[in-house]
Amino acid sequence: MDFRQVYEQYQHDLQEIDNILGTSMESENALLAGSSRQLLAAGGKRIRPLFALLCSELGKMSEKQSVHRLAASVELVHMASLVHDDVIDDATVRRGHPTVRAQYGNRPAMYTGDFLFARAIRLLSSLSNMSLHVEMSNAIVRMTEGEIDQIRDFYDLGQPLKKYLRRIERKTALLISVSCSLGAVVGGAPAAAVKAARRFGYFTGMAFQVIDDILDFSGTESLVGKPVGNDLWQGNITYPALYTAQCTAQGAQLRNLVSPTMTRDDLNAAVALVRESGALEQANQLASRYLDKALVILRGLDESSTRRSLEVVARFVNQRMF
Amino acid sequence: MDFRQVYEQYQHDLQEIDNILGTSMESENALLAGSSRQLLAAGGKRIRPLFALLCSELGKMSEKQSVHRLAASVELVHMASLVHDDVIDDATVRRGHPTVRAQYGNRPAMYTGDFLFARAIRLLSSLSNMSLHVEMSNAIVRMTEGEIDQIRDFYDLGQPLKKYLRRIERKTALLISVSCSLGAVVGGAPAAAVKAARRFGYFTGMAFQVIDDILDFSGTESLVGKPVGNDLWQGNITYPALYTAQCTAQGAQLRNLVSPTMTRDDLNAAVALVRESGALEQANQLASRYLDKALVILRGLDESSTRRSLEVVARFVNQRMF
Numbered sequence: 001m002d003f004r005q006v007y008e009q010y011q012h013d014l015q016e017i018d019n020i021l022g023t024s025m026e027s028e029n030a031l032l033a034g035s036s037r038q039l040l041a042a043g044g045k046r047i048r049p050l051f052a053l054l055c056s057e058l059g060k061m062s063e064k065q066s067v068h069r070l071a072a073s074v075e076l077v078h079m080a081s082l083v084h085d086d087v088i089d090d091a092t093v094r095r096g097h098p099t100v101r102a103q104y105g106n107r108p109a110m111y112t113g114d115f116l117f118a119r120a121i122r123l124l125s126s127l128s129n130m131s132l133h134v135e136m137s138n139a140i141v142r143m144t145e146g147e148i149d150q151i152r153d154f155y156d157l158g159q160p161l162k163k164y165l166r167r168i169e170r171k172t173a174l175l176i177s178v179s180c181s182l183g184a185v186v187g188g189a190p191a192a193a194v195k196a197a198r199r200f201g202y203f204t205g206m207a208f209q210v211i212d213d214i215l216d217f218s219g220t221e222s223l224v225g226k227p228v229g230n231d232l233w234q235g236n237i238t239y240p241a242l243y244t245a246q247c248t249a250q251g252a253q254l255r256n257l258v259s260p261t262m263t264r265d266d267l268n269a270a271v272a273l274v275r276e277s278g279a280l281e282q283a284n285q286l287a288s289r290y291l292d293k294a295l296v297i298l299r300g301l302d303e304s305s306t307r308r309s310l311e312v313v314a315r316f317v318n319q320r321m322f
Numbered sequence: 323m324d325f326r327q328v329y330e331q332y333q334h335d336l337q338e339i340d341n342i343l344g345t346s347m348e349s350e351n352a353l354l355a356g357s358s359r360q361l362l363a364a365g366g367k368r369i370r371p372l373f374a375l376l377c378s379e380l381g382k383m384s385e386k387q388s389v390h391r392l393a394a395s396v397e398l399v400h401m402a403s404l405v406h407d408d409v410i411d412d413a414t415v416r417r418g419h420p421t422v423r424a425q426y427g428n429r430p431a432m433y434t435g436d437f438l439f440a441r442a443i444r445l446l447s448s449l450s451n452m453s454l455h456v457e458m459s460n461a462i463v464r465m466t467e468g469e470i471d472q473i474r475d476f477y478d479l480g481q482p483l484k485k486y487l488r489r490i491e492r493k494t495a496l497l498i499s500v501s502c503s504l505g506a507v508v509g510g511a512p513a514a515a516v517k518a519a520r521r522f523g524y525f526t527g528m529a530f531q532v533i534d535d536i537l538d539f540s541g542t543e544s545l546v547g548k549p550v551g552n553d554l555w556q557g558n559i560t561y562p563a564l565y566t567a568q569c570t571a572q573g574a575q576l577r578n579l580v581s582p583t584m585t586r587d588d589l590n591a592a593v594a595l596v597r598e599s600g601a602l603e604q605a606n607q608l609a610s611r612y613l614d615k616a617l618v619i620l621r622g623l624d625e626s627s628t629r630r631s632l633e634v635v636a637r638f639v640n641q642r643m644f
Contacts, residue, residue: 029467031474087409087432107473110409110432111466114439118462121443125455133447133455140440144433145351151429152353 003316006309010053013068017049020072024119035104035112039079047208048074048179050313055180055197056187057306069123070132070186074179076120077136081143081175083113132182139178146170154235157245157255164239165206172212173205180204196297203294204314210287211318213238217274229271232258239286241270243279250277291318325638328631332375335390339371342394346441357426357434361401369530370396370501372635377502377519378509379628391445392454392508396501398442399458403465403497405435454504461500468492476557479567479577486561487528494534495527502526515623522619526636529612533640535560536605539596551593554580561608563592565601572599613640 007014018040025036049071056067087106104112117140124132149167153159180201184194216231217240231238241258245251250273257270274280294314301307329336340362347358371393378389409428426434439462446454471489475481502523506516538553539562553560563580567573572595579592596602616636623629 027463027467029470031470032467084432084436087429105473106428107409108470110406111469111473114406114435114469115463115466117436117439118459118466121455122459122463125452125459128452130447130450130452133443137440137444137447141349141437141444144437144440145349145354147433147436148351148353148430151427151433 001308001312003312006312007050009309010050013053013064013071014046014049016064016068017046017071017075020068020123021075024072024076024123025116027115031104031108032112032115035083035108036079036116039083039112039116046075047313047317048078048176051176051179051201051204051310052183052186054306054310054313055183055189055201057304058184058193058197058301059187059189061186061188066127066186067183069126070182071179073120073123073136074175074182076116076123077140078175080113080116080120081147083109083116085147087113127186129185131185135178135182135185139174142170142174146174150236153237155237155258155260157237157241157258159237159242161239161242164237164242168206168209168213169202172209173202176205176208177201193301196301200294200297200310200314203290203297204317207287207290207294207314208317210239210283210290211320213240214280214283214287215320216240217271218280229267232270232274233262233267235260239283240274240279243282244274244277247277247279250274287318291315323630323634325634328634329372331631332372335375335386335393336368336371338386338390339368339393339397342390342445343397346394346398346445347438349437353426353430354434354437357405357430358401358438361405361434361438368397369635369639370400370498373498373501373523373526373632374505374508376628376632376635377505377511377523379626380506380515380519380623381509381511383508383510388449388508389505391448392504393501395442395445395458396497396504398438398445399462400497402435402438402442403469405431405438407469409435449508451507453507457500457504457507461496464492464496468496472558475559477559477580477582479559479563479580481559481564483561483564486559486564490528490531490535491524494531495524498527498530499523518619518623522616522632522636525612525616525619526639529609529616529636530639532561532605532609532612533642535562536602536609537642538562539593540602551589554592554596555584555589557582561605562596562601565604566596566599569599569601572596609640613637 021040022037025033025040027033027036052071052074053067056070087109120136121133124136146167146169149163150171153163153167177198178201181194181198184197189197213231216226216238217229219228221227227233232241237258241254244254254270254273257266257273262270291314295311298307298311298314343362344359347355347362349355349358374393374396375389378392409431442458443455446458468489468491471485472493475485475489499520500523503516503520506519511519535553538548538560539551541550543549549555554563559580563576566576576592576595579588579595584592613636617633620629620633620636
């Protein structure tokens with residue numbers, strides 16, 4: 001079984017989830033409805049809903065509607081964080097791409113995010129399980145801490161690896177972890193399976209973000225959907241740049257190039273340095289180590305088609321090209 | 323009994339609520355903790371917690387801890403919306419005052435708001451009553467719609483009164499209404515009292531915001547804590563400006579002055595026009611009509627010291643000078 005087959009198997013569920021997302025985005029305010037619909041139409045891998053669906057099968061509850069709502073709620077939180085990620089600060093970020101922010105402005109983008117957050121909480125409330133709210137709101141708290149950390153650490157090529165790992169944990173791994181654990185909770189899985197789902201999601205999420213950070217350097221604009229080196233351009237120092245900064249051959253040059261006043265030429269030279277330093281191969285190894293940890297946890301679960309699907313999805317996450 | 327006496331009577335509860343707010347704002351992220359603490363230290367009337375406390379007494383539950391948490395949760399949502407209100411959009415707002423945004427930048431301010439929202443949801447989750455989440459998240463959805471409406475209607479002196487009323491409903495009345503109704507719910511009040519509390523809070527909240535909008539024109543900078551005419555300066559068209567725009571004597575002049583490119587002198591001239599048009603007296607009458615509606619609802623409740631306190635607070639809201 002490959003990733004495409006898993007996706008096809010859950011096609012109907014993912015469509016249902018998209019329908020719930022569409023309903024949740026309805027608003028009498030035309031701008032809010034429009035900017036939300038734009039997010040929905042932009043698609044996305046819906047990887048978090050897929051994890052929620054799969055992990056719900058670790059329990060015996062066959063009631064799908066609750067799982068769909070939970071999955072949509074997680075995706076709404078993800079979308080809200082994406083929109084907020086686009087809000088710019090002249091002091092720290094100097095350019096954008098066609099986003100809600102670019103089209104409507106900072107404040108509308110921020111309120112679109114708030115609207116989606118509130119819709120997510122509203123949807124979660126329909127599931128009558130307060131533990132979902134507790135885990136979700138704790139995750140959002142830590143996600144906002146991660147976002148602030150990211151701003152604080154902009155352009156800092158001397159930061160310890162630990163800081164990077166903590167950032168990607170909060171930026172990405174936590175919400176994927178929550179998708180898995182809450183999916184398991186809603187599916188009625190036993191406590192041990194919920195815990196396994198949470199840890200599986202965490203490690204898969206860490207791998208997911210490391211791969212994302214590799215693609216920022218290795219991909220092409222048409223494949224990744226944003227300019228190559230975009231993270232570096234915005235001052236967001238990821239593992240490949242951190243690794244390169246420590247290399248004898250490329251470190252000093254990179255540190256000279258990367259700053260808030262860097263030019264497009266500086267960026268292209270910096271991207272070339274990262275590519276030639278071997279950083280991307282190192283980053284791949286880092287992602288693989290996280291994937292391995294996720295797979296070890298899976299092996300602790302009973303053999304099932306769900307377990308096999310989770311493995312397929314986790315492996316895909318680690319090999320994806322976009 | 324006057325307002326000061328009511329406040330003193332609940333001094334201990336309000337202190338407890340401030341303690342919960344302080345705990346909710348703790349973060350290992352120094353910036354988040356700092357910006358949140360700044361909000362807490364800035365004080366505020368804590369009018370929403372006070373309404374929640376009072377309305378909780380419409381029920382028979384004497385367990386205070388839940389009421390304190392609910393009150394703190396509502397205040398956190400209020401604080402989050404205040405911080406987000408400060409995020410600027412160069413296209414629409416041109417100046418700020420010493421705020422979280424001014425000190426830390428747009429993005430940190432936005433994430434501080436997100437953090438406070440999430441903390442509010444987390445706190446609410448400790449109360450084990452899903453209906454609180456439903457009403458709160460619905461209110462936040464409508465608040466964000468109101469914020470977008472406000473941006474859309476910037477500088478529009480020809481907008482119908484209805485638009486203004488809808489904006490202040492969403493901007494202010496809803497959350498005060500929620501403070502009252504959820505206070506009553508947590509206090510274990512019967513359904514009819516919860517409904518009365520909700521409507522009382524709504525009308526009191528409408529009066530509250532109309533008065534706020536008057537103070538923007540009638541107050542002095544030292545009293546109100548922001549420059550006179552600040553709403554108009556930011557393009558936010560409130561009742562006094564709308565009324566003046568319809569006046570034969572001052573309307574045309576006002577419309578000539580108010581625009582995104584207005585100068586400080588234009589603003590001062592516009593404020594003078596509003597003051598001489600009789601708009602502030604008209605706005606006072608509008609606020610009084612809302613206060614009257616709130617008082618009529620109170621009269622439907624059983625006579626009690628709580629009812630008397632609610633009346634004192636509502637009347638104070640309508641007469642306040644700051």
